Amino acid sequence: MKFAVLVNEGPYQHQASDTAYQFVHAALQAGHDVMRVFFYHDGVNNGTRLTSPPQDDRHIQKRWSDLAAEHKLDLVLCVAACQRRGIVDEDEMKRNGKDADNIAEGFRISGLGQLIEAGIEADRLITFGD
Amino acid sequence: MSTLNIVNKSPFEKRTLEQCLKRVGDGDSVLLIEDASICAVAGTAYQDQLNATAExxxxxxxxxxxxxxxxxxxxxxxxxxxxxxxxFVELVAQHDRVHSWL
Amino acid sequence: MEEDEYAGGVIKKFLYVNRRQPHGTVYALESLETVLIGAAFDQDVSMLFIDDGVYQLKKEQSPDGIDMKNFSKTYRALEMYDVEKLFVERESLEERGLSAEDLLVDVEVIATADVKALVDEQDVVLSF
Structure with a gap:
């Protein structure tokens, strides 16, 4: 079955991103297809590579990036939410005249249309948030 | 047609559980996760309501x-x-849609 | 916002469930954004306002004093985007001392007991 996942909360503050990760991991293990994980609202904060959690804690961003590398997951950050919160890729850096980018490996920035498209194309869309 | 309803808030903090329960019915399922998981334990103030819902x-x-x-x-x-x-993944696959009560 | 036209030809039923007030959190605004973007995909869209979500449609919102955008006017424009199915739960209005006259747009008022039937028709439920 083809799943799409929506993540509305950032890392560490709320369990939503953790539960979403465990769900996606289990779905992939079971042989399902996860066609997209869309990060919206504060959820886009999962996609900065500049976090340094303590070594005895889980590394939420790295966990997503690793899963994306292993399974060719499509991790999409909502562009409007990113612009408001300072999550920047190279294109956004140039377009908005910023002096750095911070997007993590395996993530990309795109529009809300990607969420609607996921809702249309996936058999099930499941939301994790607060 | 069945819906998997997901609740993730403690009913002792927010009213999400009761707001969900009054709008679900025959053939639906309710999955308690995160801070809502604790109301699956016997002996809370919500046990009668949950037992009634389970009919x-x-x-x-x-x-x-x-x-x-x-x-x-x-x-x-x-x-x-x-x-x-x-x-959890199997439940999502078995139902027609998922409604996360955020 | 740049958006890719969707040429897949599939039409699904999307329900946007709105359960929170405007302004206190970002979700009401983002729900509206999603609905507007989604309109380009020619899907079958309904919006449901229950619990505190009914406050999103309250007339005479003036958020100037909290320096936020008054996006409530956009609900009136939804019709132009072919989003015409707006449902509001009667019990949610009544609990809050409101009636359909307090709302800034024409809606269909339904009972709590009708919500399940509405949800049962849907392919995708997005809750904000």
Missing amino acids: LTKLYVLQPDLDARGFTDAKLLEPVQCVDYTG
Whole structure:
């Protein structure tokens, strides 16, 4: 079955991103297809590579990036939410005249249309948030 | 046509559980995760409401969330079934749609 | 916002469930954004306002004093985007001392007991 996942909360503050990760991991293990994980609202904060959690804690961003590398997951950050919160890729850096980018490996920035498209194309869309 | 309803808030903090329960019915399921998992434990103020809901609706709880909160060996409400993340995935696949009560 | 036209030809039923007030959190605004973007995909869209979500449609919102955008006017424009199915739960209005006259747009008022039937028709439920 083809799943799409929506993540509305950032890392560490709320369990939503953790539960979403465990769900996606289990779905992939079971042989399902996860066609997209869309990060919206504060959820886009999962996609900065500049976090340094303590070594005895889980590394939420790295966990997503690793899963994306292993399974060719499509991790999409909502562009409007990113612009408001300072999550920047190279294109956004140039377009908005910023002096750095911070997007993590395996993530990309795109529009809300990607969420609607996921809702249309996936058999099930499941939301994790607060 | 069945809906998997997911609740993730403690009913002792927010009213999401009761707001969900009054709008579900025959053939639906309710999955308790994160801070909502604790109401699967027998003896809370919500047990009568959940038991009544279970007459028409299936109830599930995400076991890792119960474990995390110290309720691995707790007595659960009789109609509640435990699932792990794999079981969670199966529930999503088995229902026609998912409604996350955020 | 740049958006890719969707040429897949599939039409699904999307329900946007709105359960929170405007302004206190970002979700009401983002729900509206999603609905507007989604309109380009020619899907079958309904919006449901229950619990505190009914406050999103309250007339005479003036958020100037909290320096936020008054996006409530956009609900009136939804019709132009072919989003015409707006449902409001009667019990949620009544609990809050409101009636359909307090709302800034024409809606269909339904009972709590009708919500399940509405949800049962849907392919995708997005809750904000």
